[in-house]
Amino acid sequence: MATTPRSGSSSSGAAQRPNGTSQNKSCQFKLVLLGESAVGKSSLVLRFVKGQFHEYQESTIGAAFLTQTICIEDTVVKFEIWDTAGQERYHSLAPMYYRGAQAAIVVYDIQNQDSFQRAKTWVKELHKQASPNIVIALAGNKADLSNIRVVEFDEAKQYAEENGLLFMETSAKTGMNVNDIFLAIAKKLPKNDNNPGTVIKPNGNESTQTTNNCCK
């Protein structure tokens, strides 16, 4: 009856090659976008997830949810992205979204000094109240308008370095650095899940081997 044996490769999502590469290892992360209203949070997500840009992006009244999966080396990283409303009146609801998040992108508008200050407040709040291992990226958005910038690249970069943040200037409009910032976050996130792959030693003994925490 079973005349067509199939390769067993599909049955184990985390089968690992002894040389350290893994097959189809997959992780899922919750990522939240924070920042003042109209800095381009939704546009960044839309560019990342759908490759689109709308000049007049509707204001987010709530928290939009999208998923996007990317591959880094042999790891499949699925982002559950929560794009939150930036308006101040919704500030008190933010903890519901960054709680339990493994990553956050704090966005400001390079033409808007206030939005940069607000971003700093967000970073402080995250450091204080979010999960201690949260990976935070600072995104200076609207980089296509750098000729009328008010927030200097170096200033933001220095701030990010001092606070252990990933930093990039992005443009949802041109797509500049949009994938890169998500990719950088994915690389920085720990990817040893609860199910480390099983490695078979030549003598037939099995040992569980935990992969290194970061894909470099």
Place this chain on the structure above:
Amino acid sequence: MERGSNYPNGADASAAAVPVKTTLSIVQERFKADETVHLIFEAYQIKGQEHIEGLLALVSSASGGTYAIISFSVLRTPLTASNDLKINKVFPINASFKLTTDSKASKTEQQFDLCTDDDRPTKYYYYSMRTDPLAVDFNEFCAKVNTCKKTMWDAELPSEAALNFRWLDDYREIGEVKHELKKRESEYIIYKDVIVYCATWNVNNKPCWDNKNTLRPWLASGKRAPDIYAIGLQELENTARAMLNGNQMQMFATQWVRKMLENLHDDMEYEELQSVRLSGIMLTIFVRKNLRQHIVRCRVNSVARGVFNTLGNKGGVAVSFQLNEASMCFVNSHLAAHMGNVAERNEDYKAIDDYMRFEENGPQVRTINDHDHIFWLGDLNYRIQEPNGQQRPGPMSDAQTFELMLQYDQLRTEMSYERCFKGYTEGEIKFAPTYKYDVGTDTYDTGEKQRAPAYCDRVLWKGKLIEQLEYNGVMEIRESDHKPVYAIFRVKIKTRDDDKYRKVLAEVLKAVDKRENDSQPQITTDRLNIEFGVVRFNEPAIRDFNVSNDCPQQVDFKFKVKDSHNDICEKWLHVDPRADSLMIDSARSIRVRALIDANSVTGLLKMICTAVDKCVLDILILHVRSGRDIFITVTGEYQPSCFGLSMETLCRTERPIGEYTLDEVKQLMLDVTPVYRVPMPREYFLLIDYLHNQRGQLFQSYDRRQPLSSQFNAVRDWLDSWSNDPFPGTPQTAAEALLLLLDLPEQALLEPFVDDLLASRSKADAERYIDLLSDPKRNVFKHLCLFLCEGVERGDYDANNVATIFGRILLRSSKCNVTIDYHSRCNEFMQRFIRIENPDTVSGGNGHGGASLQT
């Protein structure tokens, strides 16, 4: 088991292939080529009030040899593409599978349960009319499913192990990406040539010789260096002495492995992947050193036969592993000996084939037949059963002679009758029989038994993409009564092209993400702001808004519980419903009720003091399951009232509270300076003044959770406007209002000295703390005591009753750990102040307050 032709009502899928796709063909698209959809049955599920349309498909897998029911939700009707089908459950039709109907249990008789394994049964309903002409009716569905189960599991199946449900893994949970990848396999799968060198030798209990004796003619033949060696030995050393001494036996084995490794092909470096030994039967796999890293899931096992099937002088050993994307299995067996034991050899084969299992991750096991490429070698012991009078061949016989002899080869005969090695292939034999020789010679048995020559030692294979390059016996190795045999194969190994795979994977992920994001359930609300306008104390207001489902699937929504207050909304709001489901194209209204009453006013005032926007009464989070959250802001401007405000705040007013804006009241509330416009709030004075002139038992009981009397709002307005009109309610309403005024402020009247006062032992003792209260509080307290005292004296109020009611309000404690005698202490404290002992003191204090109030 028939497959593919089992379409209901005799309808054939191809006949039904009109330009418009049939539901059956759409369902079939969701499955792989070797999986057949036998029937579809329309069934729905009920969740809350809603029906969820669905389809059940009975599917079989040729590779798994099993059936299952796959349950789909139908996202769009009519069904036009397989994307409209979402797998929601998988029911393998295994031994524990059950389809049960229990008409007693529910509203409709047209229902049944499906259940497998440890899961709880899942309930399905069906309509009496089919909508799709190709769908079957319920009786047919049950009959077919039960037949499947019967044929699979009720009959005695000797090789149950051959059946598996692994094919279902692709349809469970995260199966979507896998499923897509599998479908596009041809885009990234390539085949790599691997040279497999199989060798077998019955060494006739001879020890492993020294280095002089080379095994190279046997193991290093062939031009190209092999990638994988599978070398099987039999009768490694089965003297009683050795068999009793495991260590010694192992030593022999190790010597052999070393010896073999030294004699492999020179052009390549090899390492031992795995050896497995059952008594004298040993199988060793050597692999090219840099091939090692591509091998995973290496497993070994053995099946013992021979004496009592346990001794292991006969039986088989096997190694299983995965190389790239291909699974490989090597078996070395030594089957029953002697010319007449053909049936026993067949039995041995079957036993090894049936019982050889390799552990998988989890509860699953692999059998020999679960591999892509299988090589079976060994001393299979089948003989040449030539008719009487046939000449035995000389040692150097030619191909013709071999062919003649092979006509009588038992293995070939048995295989042709499918009595053993079903599905296996053997290459052409162009070498002399390998048994039995006089040791050290190429001469057939000259001993007493004069055994007939035979092809005992063989190499067979099973599986696709295997090409035999060589198959030979080695005459020049003479240490055993058997000649060694080897066979070389070129195997095309299924391999993933990593670059192409990554590309396909990225595309698949993108498509799956897109589908997931695009099919995200969504609802729209007709407003994001619920505006209540002016909201007054104790006056409920209602607003309705609509939510509608305009996406092509059912949507579940609920209001999210907010961590700040552990509920979906603030105390002054009520939302109904809190959760519901919306079918496609349906809408419903949601009612929000605002009521600022005794139970919520304090919280509201507190929020107003801290909020950025005093008009935001709350923000509701409308959550769509597996979708986004929508924030709905509830606004309204609270019309300030004296209820809930502190004595201090009320003493700062210069005009009726009703004339203040909310912002002004907020300023008053936030003011902490001890500067007061009046000694005690006018509202208290007005109420007490009115009550003072009323007769009768006015303070019977008090419970702030009780609804207020019908005249209450008139009294509220009278107080909030410092009205000169006659009191607009009954004495009972006035009493109610007084108690509320005292009870509602966040801080009890006698705070912050409640604990001290409860501990005080005399009135004088207590007075010391009373003097420390803020002026408004102290004055209200004294005025109140005087009033109550008079009422008690007059005989209108029962001292004990009044002491209990007021004691609890004035000494209200927010602490949870109130002492057991808290209530009696409150009562005791109050009684000291409302019984006539020293009227002068009290009236003196009050005199001052009273005098101010008159101005």
